[in-house]
Amino acid sequence: MSAASNNGKRSSDFGSNVHISSHPVLSHKISILRDSSTPPATFRALMREITYHLGFEATSTLTTEVIKIHVDVPKQGEPDECEGFKICERTAMIPILRSGLGMVDSMLELLPNAAIHHIGMYKVIGHKPVQYFNRLPKKCEVDVAYVLDPVISTSDTINSVVSILKRWGVPKIHVISVIGSHVGIEQLIKMYPDISVTVGVVDHQVSEAGFVLPGLGDSGDRLFGTHVPLQDDEDENAMSKRKRTLSEN
Numbered sequence: 300m301s302a303a304s305n306n307g308k309r310s311s312d313f314g315s316n317v318h319i320s321s322h323p324v325l326s327h328k329i330s331i332l333r334d335s336s337t338p339p340a341t342f343r344a345l346m347r348e349i350t351y352h353l354g355f356e357a358t359s360t361l362t363t364e365v366i367k368i369h370v371d372v373p374k375q376g377e378p379d380e381c382e383g384f385k386i387c388e389r390t391a392m393i394p395i396l397r398s399g400l401g402m403v404d405s406m407l408e409l410l411p412n413a414a415i416h417h418i419g420m421y422k423v424i425g426h427k428p429v430q431y432f433n434r435l436p437k438k439c440e441v442d443v444a445y446v447l448d449p450v451i452s453t454s455d456t457i458n459s460v461v462s463i464l465k466r467w468g469v470p471k472i473h474v475i476s477v478i479g480s481h482v483g484i485e486q487l488i489k490m491y492p493d494i495s496v497t498v499g500v501v502d503h504q505v506s507e508a509g510f511v512l513p514g515l516g517d518s519g520d521r522l523f524g525t526h527v528p529l530q531d532d533e534d535e536n537a538m539s540k541r542k543r544t545l546s547e548n
Contacts, residue, residue, distance in 0.1 A: 313484055317496045318356060325352050329477060329499050333515045339524035343401055346449065346522065349477055349499060350405035357445065357475050357497040358409055362387045386410075388442040391469075395420055395448040395460055396432060398519040402447040402475065414441065418463065420456045424508055428456045430463070439468040446472060449518040451479035451498070452511040454487040461491050471495075477518075478502055480511040 331337055332345045368383035390410050394403050396419035403415060419432030444464050451457055457474055464472055472494040474487070479498040482505055487496065504512040515521070 313488055313496070314492070316492070316494065317484060317488060317498075319501055320353060320356060320497070320499050322352065325349060325499050329515075332477065333513065335516065337521075339521060342521045346401040346477070346518075347405045350402040350447070350475070351408060353475050353477070353497050353499055354402075354406045354409045354445070357473055357495070360473075360495070361390075361443070388471075389440060390414070391416055391441040391444045393418055393444050393446045393460065393464065395446065395456060398449050398517075398522060399447040401518070401522045402449065406445060406447065406475075413445075416444075418460055420459060422456065422509060428459050430459065433463070435463070435467050441469050443471045443473060444469045446474045448474070449477045450511055450514060451476045451483040451487065451496075452505055452514070453480070453509045454483035454490075455509070457483075457487055458490055461487075461494060465491075473497065478511060478514060480505045483511065 328345055328349050332342060332349065337345070363384040364387050366383050366385045367380055369378040369380055371378045390412075391414040392403055392406050392410075393416055394400050396417055407413065407415075416436070417432060417434045418430065420428045420430055422428055446457065446460055446464070448457060448460075451474070457476075461472055461474070472491070474494060474496045475498075476496070477499045478501075479496070480502050484496060484498065484501065487494070502511050502514060506512055519525070
C-alpha cells in the first residue's frame with residue numbers, strides 16, 4: 300500500500316503497539332465500505348471480510364503450546380501421532396454496541412472458543428460517552444480481550460471501554476478498528492500505552508461533532524439500515540437525550 304492510500308500514516312508513527320494494515324486488498328475493500336452508495340447488505344459483508352483480515356493480523360501475537368494429535372494415514376490401520384499446537388490464552392470479544400456487533404462473527408471464525416461480552420456506549424456531544432449496557436462477568440477469567448469497534452474517532456468511547464476492562468482485571472487489551480483518526484489513536488496510546496491497536500486505515504480529521512473524516516458515516520446505521528434523518532427542529536443533542544431516556548426505561 301502506498302503512503303497516499305493510507306493517508307501517509309505508518310504503524311511506526313504511533314509506536315510499536317499500533318499496527319496499521321498495509322494490505323492492498325484491504326485498502327480496496329475499505330474504499331467500497333466508505334462509499335455512501337454501498338447498501339447495508341454489502342456493507343455488512345464487507346465489514347465481516349475486513350474484520351477477518353484485521354483479526355488475523357491482531358491475533359498473530361497469541362502464543363501456543365505443543366499438544367499431541369492423531370492423523371489418519373491412507374491404507375494404514377492406526378492413525379499416526381504427531382505434534383500439534385493449541386492457543387494458550389483465554390480470549391474474549393468485547394463488541395461496543397451497536398456497531399461492534401458487525402465484527403463479532405468474523406472474529407469467532409478465528410477464535411471460536413472466545414467468550415463474548417457486550418458493552419453499550421453512546422455519545423453525547425460535549426460530554427463523556429454514556430454506558431448503557433455492560434455484560435462483563437463479575438470475575439475476569441480472560442487473558443486477552445479484543446475490543447471491537449469499526450471506528451476510532453476522538454477515542455473517548457474506546458478510552459472509556461478500556462478503563463472498564465482494566466478495572467475488570469483483564470491483563471491484555473487489543474483494540475481492532477477498521478478506521479482510526481490520527482488524534483484518536485494518538486490519545487488512546489498516550490492514555491493507555493500498554494494496550495495494542497490494529498486498524499485498517501488512518502484518517503486525518505475529526506469533525507466538531509466528533510466524527511472521523513472522511514470516515515465511513517454512522518457504521519451502526521449503515522450496518523442495520525436504520526438511518527433516521529433529523530427533523531428540522533431536532534439536533535444531535537436532542538437525539539442523544541432521547542437515546543438516554545430510552546436506555547433508562
